[in-house]
Amino acid sequence: MFVLSILKHTVKIEPTALGRDFTEALVERLNRQFANYVIPNVGLCITFYDFKKYGASYILPGDASTHTPVLFRYVVFQPMINEILEGNILRSNQEGITISMQFFSDITVAPDKLPAVSKFDESVQVWRWEYQNENGDITPFYMDPGKRVRFKVLSVKYQNVEPGAPPEATKAMTIEASMFDMGLGCVAWWEPQCASELKQEANDPSEDE
Template identity: 35%
Template structure:
């Protein structure tokens, strides 16, 4: 679910940050550029982990800042297909469920990936698993265990750092999956 990604970039330290220690100024730049953004094929960047390499600073004509080529590791969130995760049901509608991990909300469980048989109650706006004569409601706010079935990246431009989306598709069709309260420890 979490991993360390190695990145190489040339970062600009603006003149107003010259009074800071070099790596504090570089850390600020990394966080501003990468934190809470999605890198296609890498994942959602959480933050700087550590520095691996730094070259000499250099100046560019007509620019008051300094530039430094660096290699660093970022902590990123990218769930793997087949991984089991516990989240919280955020929204329920006739096409499925949206799940949140607090820091990440683009998790969708399609109606076809629910326990069988499940029905959607339009009046209550809730999915109900019909299990051996019992109606098990999937209520908003409940903890839900799901399996990751797909991770996709969408709406990216030409930049390798974007505010595009990482979309995780999950499934609760299977033993032990669904609301945590359904399954005894």
């Protein structure tokens, strides 16, 4: 899920920061520039890790700022295909479920990738899994917003975001996921100690875990 990516960049430090610890100033500048930034085919940058190499600082004519080439490692969110991750349901509609991992929320599960058989309840705008036992009895388990879910990464897509692009085209990184397989979906479904709560929940879709 998280990897250390080696990146290189020339860091500009303004004169107002030259009285500070130079390394701290470099790290702050790198985090300001890279944190929450998506590098295509690499992933979502999270935070600075360490330096591998410094270059000699230089000053350009007419510019009092220093410019320092650096080679550094950065913590990157780089989900792998078929990797199992966890998050919380952010919202639902007829097109599926959106999941958030707090630092990243462009994770979608299409209707055909939800547990079989799942149906969308228009009255509460929530998907429910209609679990059928050996006797053919059906128990609905609701996938309410906020619930903890386990999902499998199916694909990771990147796109270049152009200035002024419409909202649907401003997602630099998206994950298509599945909750279809055994053990996926709401985490509470697979915890024996929650069995009694799940039975009660089946009769009240608005009840929290």
